[in-house]
Amino acid sequence: MKGFVSSRLHPLANLALLLVLLVATFSLSMLLIAVCSNLLFGVGLLEIGNVQQSPQYYPNGWGISMLSQGLLLLGAFGGAAMVMASLTGFKLADYFAPRRPVPFWWLLAAMVLIIASLPFMSGLIDWNAHVHFPAFLHDWEVKARELEEKAQVITRFLTRFTSFSRFLVALLVIAVVPAVSEELFFRGVVQRNLVQWVGRHGGIWLAAAIFSAIHFQFLGFVPRFVLGLVLGYLYEWSGNILVPMAAHFTQNAFQIVLLYIQQRQWSATAFDPDSTQALPWPMMLLSLIFCAALLWVLRRYMQAxxxxxxxxxxxxxxxxxxxxxxxxxxxxxxxxxxxxxxxxxxxx
Structure with a gap:
């Protein structure tokens, strides 16, 4: 099928078009959020911003925040990516997964890789959280830390599961929706065009940097950047968007499940999703060695x-x-x- 966008269009032009589509889908998503919020919770467009900034102070703050986050990610990022793919004339499956089907064990291996990487990632999180910027960026660092502390307060509120239904909603909004929408956008479209423009490795690394920066959590930039690299290479090697989606879902879902287990007092081990404390170095070293070996195996078999x-x-x-x-x-x-x-x- 012939698309509205030429397949020979320069990658930078494609990315510019993607940005325009993102603005459009973001606006439509905000309109949909306002309508749904008004119908379900009686909160109008002018009040939504205040609720999102401090949901813990509003009776329906949890529900409105989850609704807003889910619709915004799915509608804006996922919507922009799918519209962009459709404009090229490809079927969505052909655009995002030119290599299919993939062996199911690839998905399982990607999930295991993420869980096994957590000890090593704890070291990166600890280092990044305590790093200090040069003196001329001191004011910016103070503001960044204030934003991080405010984000942690909201995260603790949103991950307080008072019922099983809240746990399921959080699993959907925090794990499923980002895994689908962000992978379609960052790996499926952004990385795809950057790889065409600057080459395989340059495109993957640049896409990972954009993926990390757009979360606006600069004291966690490095670990999220490393995660973006892993997801990027999984997509490049496998040729199927489902592989990085499985890994991304595991990254978020594993923490949600651990929190729910702790809050139900099924485990005596405390877990803080905002903790920046590193695990013992032997665990981090074993994690790094195991993940490096697993990545080598995945690269070998995925590229066969x-x-x-x-x-x-x-x-x-x-x-x-x-x-x-x-x-x-x-x-x-x-x-x-x-x-x-x-x-x-x-x-x-």
Whole structure:
């Protein structure tokens, strides 16, 4: 299908268009949030901002905050990514997952990788939280720490699960929605175009930096940047957005589940999602070694040639990640290389 956006458009032009779409979907999402908030909680557009800033002081603060966060992430980021993919003329599955299906153990391995990385990541979190900026950035550092403290207060409030239904809502909004919407946006579109522009590694690293910076938690920039790198390489190697989605979901869901277990007093071990204390160095070292080995295994097997069984055509990836259409397809086959480059081939 021919799209409104040429597949030969420069990646920077694509990213500029994505930004325009993000502004549009953000505005529509805010309108939808206002309507739903008014219908469900009786809170109008002018009050929503105050509730989001200090939800703990409002009777319906928890519900409004969850509603706002879920709709904003899904509608703005997820919506912009899907509209961008549709404008290119690709089917969504072809755009975000040119290599499919993928072995289920890849998803499980990505989830295990995230859990195993937590001890090592605790060291990065501890270092980043206590790092000090140069003297000329002292005022900025003070403001950043104030924002971090305010964000921690809101996080503790939102992750206080007084019922099982609240736990399920939090799991949906904090784990499922970001895993879907942020991966579609940052890996599926942003990284895809950056890789086309500056190359594989440069694109992945730049996308990870944007992913971390846009969360506006600069005292946690480094660990989130490392997470972005892991998610970026998982997507680049696998060619399927479901793999980084599984890893991203695990990152958030594991903490939510631990919190719920602690709050139900099923475990005597205290867990603070905002803690910046590092675990013992032997655990961090073992975590780093195990994760490095698992990443090596995933890279080796994900980049091996695989047969991709699509509904309408067969594709095979070479060791370099190039999608090649089989001659059995009766019509023109549109495929993607690992750089996301559109390759069209007529079958005689």
């Amino acid at each position: 040639p695989q047969a991709d069984e699509l509904p309408t055509e067969m594709h095979t990836l070479s060791s370099g990640g190039i999608a090649v259409a089989s001659p059995e397809t009766p019509t023109a086959a549109r495929t993607l290389s690992h750089h996301g480059v559109d390759i069209t081939r007529e079958n005689k």
